[in-house]
Amino acid sequence: NVVITGRNAENVSKVSKQCSDVSPKRLKPLEVVADVTKEEDLHRTLDTTIKTFGKLDILVNNAGFGNLSLVSLLYVKVSPEYVHRMAAELGPKHIRVNSVNPGVVRTEFFKDLSLADEQFMAMLYSIVTKYPVGRCGQSMDIANAVAYLASDQASFITGLILLADGGHIAANVALITGSSSGIGAATAVLLAKSGANVVITGRNAENVSKVSKQCSDVSPKHLKPLEVVADVTKEEDLHRLLDTTIKTFGKLDILVNNAGFAIRAEITDSDFIQKYKSVLETNVDSVVYLTHISVKHLEKTKGNIINISSIAGIQAGHSMSPYCMSKTALDMFTKCMAAELGPKHIRVNSVKLYHKLVL
Incomplete structure (x- = not known):
């Protein structure tokens, strides 16, 4: 038993007849002319449904x-x-x-x-x-x-x-930094499962190959990912990563800036500046640089950039100032790039994670 509803009575009756014609028992649908933007109409639709059939099993908000x-x-x-x-x-x-x-x-x-x-x-x-x-x-x-x-x-x-x-995503080429483990690896596997060509990259060659095999195993066509061992803190590695991607697939549709890390550091630590620079180098500088050199390729495909951020960007933590600052910077970079690259048909978004426990 179905309930047909809409604002146009003629269309409601037309669809109702179609439903009745194909119903095995020629059940007649309930017709309710209603406007979903009006609460009184919503109440009337539901009340009439219950009065007519005595129950509701399926609600489709279409x-x-x-x-x-x-x-x-x-x-x-x-x-x-x-x-x-x-x-x-x-x-x-x-x-x-x-x-x-x-x-x-x-x-x-x-x-x-x-x-x-x-x-x-x-x-x-x-x-x-x-x-x-x-x-x-x-x-x-x-x-x-x-x-x-x-x-x-x-x-x-x-x-x-x-x-x-x-x-749609199956036609895409996705580059995910820090994809040899954790969130990056899971993202790569899911995209591969959707049929996309994925680029697996990280500093550990063994982990890169391991994730690459996982991606190939779940890919509908068993597509082999591109494996690139690289350090995102090195500009020459970022150039090699992007150049190899374009040379292999001819384009780039999705850039996921996932690589990042956190380290505890108090402002009074003797090595605080070293730790601070190290965190920002990975969490911010690499994202900015890779985005910078990828724009010309993403513009051609009307591509997407997804930055992996954290709740730490808006929530302070003891001994975590470098990490918190890096994520605040990443969030603002995301907003600025969304405004700047929108006219180029490149969408830029950020995923802000709450707690990450990667074992």
Whole structure:
């Protein structure tokens, strides 16, 4: 039994008939004309549902709209944090909460673009060339994902952000610094699992090879990552890292500035300045320099930069001034680069971690 709701009564009735036609028992859907921006309409929709069917098993929050520009084909409707929090909060009540994050799906939404046919087809072509499946999404692609998450087959799945993007990321080349262990390694493995070509780099050749094998094992096509042993504090190594990436793959789509470390240092320590310089050299200087030399490549691909920061950037810690300062600087660098590189179609974001315990 389904509840069809929207602001246009004619469209609601049209979809209702489609549902009834395919229903095995020709069940008639409940039709409710409502505006989700009005609380009284939301109450009426829910109350009518319960009055009609006596229960509610599945809630799909699909209503939404946004401005689609030729600059960016990505917008966020629901934050992952909200999904994760609701999954944690409602789990004890045996309520699962998941999210489907579509790529570009060809729906009625496109009619509002007011584009000439030539412009519209050019836009679609630019999208298709980035999607390994060779096409834009269809409404049924997303509907199938929703149906799966709502089914008993997904009874052990909650807090999931399901990407339904035609494998968009699979066409990407991702360079992750400090990817021979910890967060960097996990990021590389996940990107490889999504089909991306990844660059594994770190100072320990054995660890680099180990993570590279993990990536290859989970890659849908068993793509072999590029392995580059390098020290991010050395400019010549950063140049070699980037040059080897471009020579191997011909482009760069994603730069993850992950390499970093912390060391306890009190201002009265005899070697405080040495420790301070060492931390900033890795946590800030390497990020700035690698970003500096990568911009020309990321501009060509309308790429992304993700900087791995920390709550320490806004929360002071005893004997941790070098690390805290480095993350504060990284956060401001991220904001400045977002403003500066936005016109070049390069998105710059930061992931601020709370506690990191890497064993």
